[in-house]
Amino acid sequence: MAITLPEGDLDTRLERYLEGFQGHFELEEHDAKGNALRIVVDPASLPALLAVAREELNILHLSFITVVDRQGSFEITYELLDLRGGRVIIRTTIEGEEPVIGTATRAYPTANWHEREAYDMFGVAFAGHPDLRRPYMWQDHFDHHPLLKSFEISTRRTFEGLR
Amino acid sequence: MLERERVDFLDHTLTGRRSERLARPDVRDEFGLEALDMNMGPQHPAMHGLLRLILELDGETVVRCDPVMGYLHRCQEKIAENRMYPAVIPLTDRLDYFANLHNEHGYVLAVEDLLDAEIPPRAEAIRVLMSEIMRLASHIPSIGFLMLELGAFTPILYAFRERERLQNILEAVTGARMMFHYFRIGGVKADLPPGMVEEIWEYIEGLEERFQPDLVDLIQGSEIFVGRTRNVGTMTPEAALEMGLTGPPLRCTGVDFDIRRDYPYSWYDRVDFDVITDEAGDVEASYRVRVAECLQSIKIIKQILQMMPEGEVMADMGRRIRPAEGEGFGRVESARGSSPST
Numbered sequence: 001m002a003i004t005l006p007e008g009d010l011d012t013r014l015e016r017y018l019e020g021f022q023g024h025f026e027l028e029e030h031d032a033k034g035n036a037l038r039i040v041v042d043p044a045s046l047p048a049l050l051a052v053a054r055e056e057l058n059i060l061h062l063s064f065i066t067v068v069d070r071q072g073s074f075e076i077t078y079e080l081l082d083l084r085g086g087r088v089i090i091r092t093t094i095e096g097e098e099p100v101i102g103t104a105t106r107a108y109p110t111a112n113w114h115e116r117e118a119y120d121m122f123g124v125a126f127a128g129h130p131d132l133r134r135p136y137m138w139q140d141h142f143d144h145h146p147l148l149k150s151f152e153i154s155t156r157r158t159f160e161g162l163r
Numbered sequence: 164m165l166e167r168e169r170v171d172f173l174d175h176t177l178t179g180r181r182s183e184r185l186a187r188p189d190v191r192d193e194f195g196l197e198a199l200d201m202n203m204g205p206q207h208p209a210m211h212g213l214l215r216l217i218l219e220l221d222g223e224t225v226v227r228c229d230p231v232m233g234y235l236h237r238c239q240e241k242i243a244e245n246r247m248y249p250a251v252i253p254l255t256d257r258l259d260y261f262a263n264l265h266n267e268h269g270y271v272l273a274v275e276d277l278l279d280a281e282i283p284p285r286a287e288a289i290r291v292l293m294s295e296i297m298r299l300a301s302h303i304p305s306i307g308f309l310m311l312e313l314g315a316f317t318p319i320l321y322a323f324r325e326r327e328r329l330q331n332i333l334e335a336v337t338g339a340r341m342m343f344h345y346f347r348i349g350g351v352k353a354d355l356p357p358g359m360v361e362e363i364w365e366y367i368e369g370l371e372e373r374f375q376p377d378l379v380d381l382i383q384g385s386e387i388f389v390g391r392t393r394n395v396g397t398m399t400p401e402a403a404l405e406m407g408l409t410g411p412p413l414r415c416t417g418v419d420f421d422i423r424r425d426y427p428y429s430w431y432d433r434v435d436f437d438v439i440t441d442e443a444g445d446v447e448a449s450y451r452v453r454v455a456e457c458l459q460s461i462k463i464i465k466q467i468l469q470m471m472p473e474g475e476v477m478a479d480m481g482r483r484i485r486p487a488e489g490e491g492f493g494r495v496e497s498a499r500g501s502s503p504s505t
Contacts, residue, residue, distance in 0.1 A: 003401065003404060003417075005419065061404060062407060063407075063501065064503055064505075079503070083418070083420045083425060084425055085425050087426075108405075109405045109406065110405065110407025121240070135231075135233065136232060136236040137233060137236070138233070146238060147241060153241055153242070153245060
């Protein structure tokens with residue numbers, strides 16, 4: 001089988017990942033706690049960083065991409081699993097009303113649908129994505145991105161003051 | 164900043180490869196026939212649920228498929244955003260109605276991570292027990308569904324007989340047959356009713372006996388079954404990892420990965436079980452993986468029943484759950500694969 005799963009001690013593996021990233025990029029923050037290595041990078045270097053993770057460090061699985069609308073900026077988190085207990089959590093912040101970030105599909109083809117959903121729900125565009133259509137919402141006549149904080153739903157009033 | 168590009172929908176397909184045929188619509192094969200675009204769904208008798216598929220057919224072979232998924236999008240994230248923490252659990256039930264305890268488990272793990280809550284050991288044991296019963300109640304009918312698709316009606320009856328009995332257990336414990344709402348932040352809703360441990364044990368023993376004749380001997384090795392599943396839908400481990408598959412579909416290609424073992428949660432680090440893999444990666448392999456996983460679930464249930472601790476099933480979480488702003492994370496192995504909640 002051509003797939004090689006990582007071996008060895010979890011802590012040394014996480015250290016190896018950190019060194020691998022630091023050899024190529026300036027990390028804004030990094031911290032290893034438990035089974036997770038958390039790093040913060042600037043959005044410009046993100047696609048290249050994911051390529052390093054896949055090609056050089058052989059981290060096989062992109063688990064998810066999440067976006068958080070911080071009203072004015074977007075926080076994007078990528079979680080990579082090495083399938084043997086190690087997690088790498090990569091976080092980046094992009095500014096602006098119409099945010100754009102490089103695509104992860106070249107390193108992890110599975111990011112295709114994750115990025116389509118992120119675009120659908122938050123309006124975050126992924127430059128270089130091969131097929132950035134909306135997977136869930138109407139593809140025409142719908143100019144909203146429903147998970148933005150500015151998109152209000154009617155039940156909101158029901159719970160106001162209860163929190 | 165990069166310019167946002169307007170994407171031309173028609174020229175691209177799901178995998179991002181430009182369709183040869185759409186780029187050159189005049190291409191025909193040696194018989195002068197061209198590939199055909201066909202729409203399937205959103206409502207179709209052969210479809211389990213609302214899903215529209217745009218298929219590109221070459222004769223009777225589907226060469227490309229583009230799913231349109233929005234018909235069943237229920238905006239659960241947005242609803243959850245405006246609810247209080249415990250009120251989200253019933254929503255998670257409805258994500259996968261056939262194996263919903265796993266969804267609840269992932270969500271409550273995430274909130275408990277945010278709260279740094281300590282869960283009583285009996286609650287953890289009950290969670291693992293119920294998760295495995297749920298896995299059985301999902302894997303066994305999936306074997307039946309597979310045979311139903313192949314045109315064999317008998318296995319679905321055996322499979323649903325077992326699911327029915329498992330549902331009786333789930334109903335006795337949780338009070339509901341489908342939408343359980345059983346796992347709570349800090350524990351579970353209620354303790355097992357009196358005599359339930361013995362009842363589950365008895366049922367599991369019986370299931371173990373019936374499993375081989377009803378769901379294995381009847382199917383495995385049958386010439387018709389082999390003819391229609393071997394080398395059908397073959398997936399290589401490389402392609403599976405590229406697509407980000409998890410769960411039984413990934414394991415049937417030979418990649419040895421299970422959240423329960425590699426990222427253990429609840430009590431899974433205390434029980435002993437094997438991660439089942441298969442080399443072939445076809446439909447038959449995925450059937451074999453599910454069969455073997457059912458037997459592993461039975462093994463886990465027996466271990467949990469033997470070491471079931473006494474005590475509380477709910478931690479004291481206060482009257483209203485108000486975690487500080489932050490983030491929590493939970494990941495569980497559901498019947499369909501890895502299910503992370505943030």
